[in-house]
Amino acid sequence: MLFISLGGFGIGAIIGLLLCLRVKGLNSQKLLAAGKNIAFGIAFLSSAAAFVLGLRIILSRQELSVKLLQTPLWGSFSLRIDFLSAFFLLVVSLLGCAVSLYSIGYTKQFTHRGKTGIFLFLYSALLLSLVGVVTAGNAVLFLIMWEVMALANYFLIEYEHESVSTRKAGFLYITMTHIGTAILVIMFMILHSYAHSFEFTAMGAVMGTIPPLVRSIVFLCALIGFGVKAGLMPLHIWLPEAHPAAPSNVSAIMSGVVIKTGIYGIVRVSFDLLGANPLEWWGILVLGIAVVSAVLGVLYALMEHDLKRLLAYHSVENIGIILMGVGGALCFSSLGHPTLAALALTAGLFHVLNHALFKGLLFLGAGSVNQATHTRNIEELGGLIGHLPWTAMFFLVGAAAISALPPLNGFASEWLTFQALLFGFNVSDFALKLAIPLTIALLALTGALAAACFVKAFGITFLGGARSHHAENAIESPMTMIVAMGALAALCIVIGILPGSVLTLLDPVTNAFFAVHIGSAAQLNPGTLLIQQGGGTSSSPLFIALLLAGLLLVPIVIAVAVGGRIRKRIAMTWACGLERIEPQMQYTATGFSKPIRMIFSNIVRARHEIEIENEISPYFRSTIRYELKTESIFHKYLYRPLNRAVLNSAHMLRNLQTGHLQTYLAYIFITLILLLIFAR
Amino acid sequence: MSDTLLIIASALVQLCIVLIGAPLIAGIIKKVKARMQNRKGAPVLQPYSDLNKLLKKEVILSSSSSWVFRATPYIVFTSILLIALLIPTLIVPVSLHWIGDIITVVYLLALGRFFTALAGLDTASAFGGLGSSREMSIASIIEPAMMLAIVASAVTAGSTDLSVIVSSLVSSPVSLIHPAHMLAFIGLFIVTIAETGRIPVDNPETHLELTMIHEAMILEYSGRYLAFIEWASQMKLFLFLALLSNMFFPVGIATSVTAAALIVGAVSLLAKVVVLAVVVAVIESTNAKLRLFRVPELLMVAFILSLLALILYFIIGG
Numbered sequence: 001m002l003f004i005s006l007g008g009f010g011i012g013a014i015i016g017l018l019l020c021l022r023v024k025g026l027n028s029q030k031l032l033a034a035g036k037n038i039a040f041g042i043a044f045l046s047s048a049a050a051f052v053l054g055l056r057i058i059l060s061r062q063e064l065s066v067k068l069l070q071t072p073l074w075g076s077f078s079l080r081i082d083f084l085s086a087f088f089l090l091v092v093s094l095l096g097c098a099v100s101l102y103s104i105g106y107t108k109q110f111t112h113r114g115k116t117g118i119f120l121f122l123y124s125a126l127l128l129s130l131v132g133v134v135t136a137g138n139a140v141l142f143l144i145m146w147e148v149m150a151l152a153n154y155f156l157i158e159y160e161h162e163s164v165s166t167r168k169a170g171f172l173y174i175t176m177t178h179i180g181t182a183i184l185v186i187m188f189m190i191l192h193s194y195a196h197s198f199e200f201t202a203m204g205a206v207m208g209t210i211p212p213l214v215r216s217i218v219f220l221c222a223l224i225g226f227g228v229k230a231g232l233m234p235l236h237i238w239l240p241e242a243h244p245a246a247p248s249n250v251s252a253i254m255s256g257v258v259i260k261t262g263i264y265g266i267v268r269v270s271f272d273l274l275g276a277n278p279l280e281w282w283g284i285l286v287l288g289i290a291v292v293s294a295v296l297g298v299l300y301a302l303m304e305h306d307l308k309r310l311l312a313y314h315s316v317e318n319i320g321i322i323l324m325g326v327g328g329a330l331c332f333s334s335l336g337h338p339t340l341a342a343l344a345l346t347a348g349l350f351h352v353l354n355h356a357l358f359k360g361l362l363f364l365g366a367g368s369v370n371q372a373t374h375t376r377n378i379e380e381l382g383g384l385i386g387h388l389p390w391t392a393m394f395f396l397v398g399a400a401a402i403s404a405l406p407p408l409n410g411f412a413s414e415w416l417t418f419q420a421l422l423f424g425f426n427v428s429d430f431a432l433k434l435a436i437p438l439t440i441a442l443l444a445l446t447g448a449l450a451a452a453c454f455v456k457a458f459g460i461t462f463l464g465g466a467r468s469h470h471a472e473n474a475i476e477s478p479m480t481m482i483v484a485m486g487a488l489a490a491l492c493i494v495i496g497i498l499p500g501s502v503l504t505l506l507d508p509v510t511n512a513f514f515a516v517h518i519g520s521a522a523q524l525n526p527g528t529l530l531i532q533q534g535g536g537t538s539s540s541p542l543f544i545a546l547l548l549a550g551l552l553l554v555p556i557v558i559a560v561a562v563g564g565r566i567r568k569r570i571a572m573t574w575a576c577g578l579e580r581i582e583p584q585m586q587y588t589a590t591g592f593s594k595p596i597r598m599i600f601s602n603i604v605r606a607r608h609e610i611e612i613e614n615e616i617s618p619y620f621r622s623t624i625r626y627e628l629k630t631e632s633i634f635h636k637y638l639y640r641p642l643n644r645a646v647l648n649s650a651h652m653l654r655n656l657q658t659g660h661l662q663t664y665l666a667y668i669f670i671t672l673i674l675l676l677i678f679a680r
Numbered sequence: 681m682s683d684t685l686l687i688i689a690s691a692l693v694q695l696c697i698v699l700i701g702a703p704l705i706a707g708i709i710k711k712v713k714a715r716m717q718n719r720k721g722a723p724v725l726q727p728y729s730d731l732n733k734l735l736k737k738e739v740i741l742s743s744s745s746s747w748v749f750r751a752t753p754y755i756v757f758t759s760i761l762l763i764a765l766l767i768p769t770l771i772v773p774v775s776l777h778w779i780g781d782i783i784t785v786v787y788l789l790a791l792g793r794f795f796t797a798l799a800g801l802d803t804a805s806a807f808g809g810l811g812s813s814r815e816m817s818i819a820s821i822i823e824p825a826m827m828l829a830i831v832a833s834a835v836t837a838g839s840t841d842l843s844v845i846v847s848s849l850v851s852s853p854v855s856l857i858h859p860a861h862m863l864a865f866i867g868l869f870i871v872t873i874a875e876t877g878r879i880p881v882d883n884p885e886t887h888l889e890l891t892m893i894h895e896a897m898i899l900e901y902s903g904r905y906l907a908f909i910e911w912a913s914q915m916k917l918f919l920f921l922a923l924l925s926n927m928f929f930p931v932g933i934a935t936s937v938t939a940a941a942l943i944v945g946a947v948s949l950l951a952k953v954v955v956l957a958v959v960v961a962v963i964e965s966t967n968a969k970l971r972l973f974r975v976p977e978l979l980m981v982a983f984i985l986s987l988l989a990l991i992l993y994f995i996i997g998g
Contacts, residue, residue, distance in 0.1 A: 441828050444828075448819055456816075459809075574899070585806050
């Protein structure tokens with residue numbers, strides 16, 4: 001199964017490359033269409049194979065290890081799929097299936113043959129490397145896959161390289177990701193110096209012998225190195241630039257699964273490679289970063305009116321929510337509460353899957369909107385629900401799921417996160433008791449702000465009246481795109497209603513780390529989440545859904561019994577006495593988020609400039625220009641000083657380069673002497 | 681079999697109490713306010729006639745609205761009905777308490793609010809967007825305060841299950857006079873005022889664009905749709921007052937399903953809710969509505985009180 005999947009992605013990549021070749025005597029457009037369909041079809045099947053493989057490993061409770069080749073220097077390159085890998089394989093492959101299907105319709109707009117061929121090659125390579133990253137059992141193989149993923153991603157971001165902003169976004173991405181990779185290389189070198197092997201199993205085995213200081217350094221390296229990829233604040237700056245720049249199907253993969261490889265790395269290092277006894281401050285640090293990422297992520301998202309940038313900032317927010325679970329697990333584990341740790345990690349990993357599903361869905365929806373209207377600016381949209389009924393419905397499901405509304409999947413994992421954190425009160429530790437109420441309050445704030453943001457994103461885009469010609473003339477996407485979005489929406493609902501089924505899949509993962517079954521903390525019942533700790537608490541999304549459907553009868557019966565058949569009249573919205581209402585009179589996205597901008601003005605730092613020109617008198621204005629900018633505090637206080645420091649030190653180093661041969665010879669001589677002294 | 685019947689019967693009784701009691705409380709608040717303003721006021725039963733009339737009237741739909749606008753009243757009404765099954769009103773534990781705890785209740789409220797706000801944007805009128813924007817902004821600062829107030833009450837019971845919380849208070853009434861518990865009460869009371877859209881946060885009786893929040897979102901609703909939305913907000917107020925009274929003064933609530941206990945439960949519930957409703961009416965009559973951007977300060981008070989309550993628990997101990 002593994003080789004079917006890996007081979008499939010390989011074949012997909014080769015088809016892409018073949019398409020780039022010029023073949024004489026063939027109808028190139030037909031060939032292109034056929035090649036595209038075959039390549040995406042193969043990517044779909046390979047993802048499905050990976051899904052089956054992951055599911056089989058978890059259900060049969062048998063890890064899989066495959067040796068690829070033996071290298072003289074770096075040990076054996078092997079793929080080792082333990083339960084954590086298998087779970088991430090499920091996440092990758094689920095989204096891989098949906099996006100491959102969606103891409104068949106979406107890439108109809110790609111008509112340039114060479115470029116499309118390269119796109120297919122990179123797309124397959126990206127999926128292949130994603131599978132490689134989560135299954136690699138050797139640090140060097142892992143880094144190679146990690147780098148392939150980063151490069152494939154970079155070139156996919158640059159697909160629309162004609163625009164300057166895309167090129168800038170790509171550059172920022174490649175810089176940030178390489179800083180992260182450099183730190184990861186350092187981390188694996190440290191681990192290697194103790195384990196004398198690049199195999200993950202060997203690294204995990206010697207962790208008891210490593211001094212705490214070194215373990216902390218390794219942990220910090222992992223947090224930074226993987227944190228760049230995951231988009232943790234303040235390392236997130238590339239994310240809201242790069243994710244929107246890529247074609248929407250790639251954005252869905254990036255936001256849905258690529259950033260999750262960062263989470264995979266953090267979990268792999270802190271729970272597997274560093275053993276079962278983390279230090280407490282790691283957990284508190286992760287909780288702190290998580291809270292900052294979640295709250296600031298959603299606040300910046302609210303300030304955006306570019307649909308895809310808005311979604312990208314929400315990825316930062318959701319990574320924060322995921323890390324609340326991971327951080328909680330680190331804290332509980334360090335204080336000797338394995339059951340609570342298992343519960344917290346389960347909550348975090350559950351949110352990994354959920355976020356992949358609804359964020360993938362939302363980005364695909366944004367792609368459909370973009371394809372239909374050729375704009376991502378929601379201030380120019382509106383009323384799309386009439387033109388894109390299916391896209392609108394599925395986007396609404398995604399929006400409700402990301403806002404954690406019951407009975408959808410986002411609710412189940414946020415509920416678990418709340419519960420896991422709440423039990424921190426029973427742990428007698430002062431730092432944790434202070435950290436937890438704040439984390440809970442800020443998680444609640446995040447959830448409410450996310451709901452506000454998605455009321456804006458869905459309401460302004462799909463409801464009301466069209467604000468431009470683009471929106472008026474939109475037409476619904478092709479069938480494959482709708483089916484792909486529908487499948488993801490259905491999964492959001494099914495997993496939301498039956499969250500226990502995912503907990504069953506996560507049980508072996510946490511059991512491997514904490515040696516407890518999640519069943520001892522939360523009963524595994526498909527439709528009900530039941531926590532047995534303390535006084536016992538439960539929430540049953542299945543019955544919430546059933547009762548919501550059943551109780552719907554009450555208003556219907558009342559309406560029919562009292563009012564009889566409904567009498568309707570269609571009329572114009574009240575226009576305050578004017579003749580008719582213009583779409584420009586509607587609330588704008590900027591106006592919508594104004595109260596939040598005011599309430600949180602210390603954080604979002606909005607600056608607005610108004611220029612008014614008048615010719616005759618101030619009462620007759622000829623032009624008004626209004627500009628609103630929000631400035632990121634990280635740009636101002638972290639990156640700009642950092643940039644300046646780097647440039648300044650480069651300037652100083654320039655003095656070394658005198659251009660005189662004698663000086664360079666002197667440098668060589670001094671180096672030689674120093675080497676002779678220190679490296680005897 | 682008889683167990684299942686009992687569960688269904690008690691759930692139905694609870695639904696009926698909330699459905700029928702809610703307009704009465706709204707009527708009482710209106711009457712008290714009128715008396716305080718030296719007016720005679722409408723009869724206490726007026727809200728029932730209003731609902732009846734609205735249900736019979738024709739519905740006017742905006743030409744730019746979609747199915748979201750038509751589905752919203754049903755979603756809002758149904759989600760409040762579900763909450764009515766989860767909050768202990770007459771009897772504790774509620775028969776269906778395992779379906780959802782207080783966090784579920786908070787998110788069910790969010791479900792109704794989410795769709796109401798979308799409906800506000802659906803009519804393409806400026807007022808709807810204004811209301812949605814304000815409602816979602818205020819809700820986002822209500823929610824942390826509400827969650828902390830809840831956590832402060834949940835922490836002693838070791839559970840977020842409302843029935844478990846109320847049961848544990850019934851069995852150990854000493855914790856009722858814990859200072860932390862009282863602080864949490866004030867916190868949750870402020871949250872109730874804000875969440876149900878009463879003065880000084882929102883004014884349910886105004887249609888002036890400067891001050892509208894909730895009313896602006898539902899401005900385009902008419903007929904039965906309006907009836908359901910109005911009824912749902914009356915039920916929301918009723919449920920919040922019932923929650924406050926049972927979480928902080930669980931006197932008289934039935935702990936077993938006997939006729940006598942249920943009657944005592946019903947009478948005491950009504951008495952407590954009416955007292956709280958009068959308090960709300962007095963606050964409404966003696967306070968002016970706050971400016972929109974002063975509301976966060978009020979909610980910050982609720983937040984800090986709840987945080988203090990939690991810290992007190994750690995210092996004094998449960």
